[in-house]
Amino acid sequence: MILLQSSRKLSALKDILLQQLPHSIVVYGAVAQIRHGNACNLEVCVDSWPAFKTVECRGQRRAIQDPHNPFSNLYTLFTKDVASLRTMLKDKTVINWKQPCHFLAFPSSLFDAVQGEKQKIDHMLDPSWILIHHDPQSLPDVRICCRPRISSLRVTHAEIVNRSVKYGGSEHSHNYIKTCIQHLPSCCILDDNGRPISWALLDESCAIRMGFTFPEYRRVGYMKVVLATLARKVHMMGFPVHLSVEENNTASLHAYETRNVGSDTESTLSDWYSLS
Numbered sequence: 001m002i003l004l005q006s007s008r009k010l011s012a013l014k015d016i017l018l019q020q021l022p023h024s025i026v027v028y029g030a031v032a033q034i035r036h037g038n039a040c041n042l043e044v045c046v047d048s049w050p051a052f053k054t055v056e057c058r059g060q061r062r063a064i065q066d067p068h069n070p071f072s073n074l075y076t077l078f079t080k081d082v083a084s085l086r087t088m089l090k091d092k093t094v095i096n097w098k099q100p101c102h103f104l105a106f107p108s109s110l111f112d113a114v115q116g117e118k119q120k121i122d123h124m125l126d127p128s129w130i131l132i133h134h135d136p137q138s139l140p141d142v143r144i145c146c147r148p149r150i151s152s153l154r155v156t157h158a159e160i161v162n163r164s165v166k167y168g169g170s171e172h173s174h175n176y177i178k179t180c181i182q183h184l185p186s187c188c189i190l191d192d193n194g195r196p197i198s199w200a201l202l203d204e205s206c207a208i209r210m211g212f213t214f215p216e217y218r219r220v221g222y223m224k225v226v227l228a229t230l231a232r233k234v235h236m237m238g239f240p241v242h243l244s245v246e247e248n249n250t251a252s253l254h255a256y257e258t259r260n261v262g263s264d265t266e267s268t269l270s271d272w273y274s275l276s
Contacts, residue, residue, distance in 0.1 A: 001045050001046075001047065001088065001091050001093055001094050002045065002046050002047070002048065002049050003043060003044070003045055004043075004045070004046060004049065005043075007035070009049065009050075010031060010034060010035055011035065012050065013031055013044065013046070013052075013055070014028065014032060014035060017031060017055070017078065020080075021132065021266060022130065022266040022268040023078065023268055024055075024078045025130055025240060025268070026076045026078070026104060026130065026205045026207065026242075027055050027056075027057055027076050027077065027078040027205070028078075028240060029206035029240050029242060030042055030044075030076050030204060030205040030206070031044060031057065032206055032238070032240060033184075033204055033205065033206050033239070036237070036238065036239070039183035039184065040059075040179065040180075040183060040184070041059060041060045042057050042059060042060065042204060043058060043059075044056070044057050045058070045094055047084050047087065047088055053079060053080045053081040053084035053085075054077065054078070054079040054080070054084045054085050054088050055077070055078045056075060056076070056077050056088065056094060056095075057075070057076045057077075058073075058075050058076075058095075059072055059073065059074055061096075066172070067098075067099050068172075069099075069100075069172045069175075070099070070100035070101050070172065071102065071173060071175070072099075073096055073099045073100065073101040073102070074102045074103075074104060074204065075095065075101060075102070075103050075104070076103075076104050076205055077103065104203075104205060104207075128244040128245060128246045128247060129244065129245050129246075129247060129268070130242055130243070130268050131242060131243055131244075131266075132240070132241065132242040132266040132268075133231060133241045133242070134241070134266075135235075136228070136231035136232050136234075136235045137232060137235060141228075142221055142224045142225045142228050143221075144221035144222070144224075144225065145220065145221075146220075148189045148222060148225055149189060149190045149191075150188075150189060150225065150226075150229055151188055151189075151190050151196075152185070152186050152187060152188065153181045153186040153187075153188050153196060153199055153201055155178050155181050155182050157181065157188070157196050157199075158174055158177045158178040158181055159174065160195075160196060161177050161196075161199065161201070161210055161212070162174045162177050164210070164212040165210050165212075177210070180201055180202065180203055180204070180210075181201060184201065184202040184203070184204075184206075185201070185230060185233050185234055185237065185239075186199065186200065186230065187199065187201075187226045187227075187229045187230035187233065188200075188226065189222050189225065189226060197213065197214050197217045198212070198213035198222035198223055198225075198226050199211070199212060199213075199226060200212075200223070200226050200227060200230055200243075201230075202230075202234065202239075206234065206239040206242070207242055207243060207244055208227065208230055208231065208234070208241070208243035208244075209243065209244055211223060211226065211243070227243070
């Protein structure tokens with residue numbers, strides 16, 4: 001296992017991962033976030049360099065303070081060779097198997113490689129499509145019946161977001177969401193009292209996630225406004241634009257596909273695992 005730290009090597013890795021889209025998108029996004037200041041305290045490991053086969057992004061070991069917090073033990077992986085992945089997973093310096101951990105956007109085809117290392121594996125989310133848009137500036141303007149009050153999420157909104165996500169509700173998830181809001185782009189629509197009613201935000205891999213609209217405000221077009229606004233903001237910052245939509249969320253998938261048909265979009269299917 002080799003820890004990549006130099007800016008030159010990370011830049012070279014980012015360029016190589018770009019050529020491996022869409023399957024490398026989550027790791028590519030994490031490397032882009034590292035290159036943009038690394039507010040989420042990530043680090044990158046490879047099996048070899050420069051001719052690597054497997055890449056892992058994880059939280060910096062020195063940044064882990066709570067050994068019971070799976071959100072401080074997050075992993076994203078990309079591999080071109082399953083045998084190389086299996087070897088890395090068995091290396092105790094690569095994965096901290098003693099602590100509960102999350103594998104984000106992990107291809108289901110590689111599930112058995114992880115399953116061999118852990119007995120208890122749960123899905124954080126249902127299988128999800130990762131949707132990539134290469135030119136969000138080309139997205140058509142969203143027109144809705146009223147003029148929305150567009151803003152960014154504040155740290156004080158983390159509790160509301162925490163209650164809306166499937167894996168939320170704990171202090172660990174609350175602190176994770178606070179970190180994402182504090183350090184990464186987000187977008188929301190506020191009501192007349194300044195309360196978010198529709199929102200989405202970036203995670204440490206630059207994925208647009210945690211999108212939610214309160215039921216009484218749905219079917220107006222608020223989420224379309226949020227996603228288009230955030231996608232353009234992320235693109236202008238130099239981040240890749242990608243979001244995850246659960247496979248069974250047919251309404252959201254249909255809405256995205258009908259607005260984004262063309263050569264500027266790609267997709268890949270993945271799973272989100274929680275291991276303890």
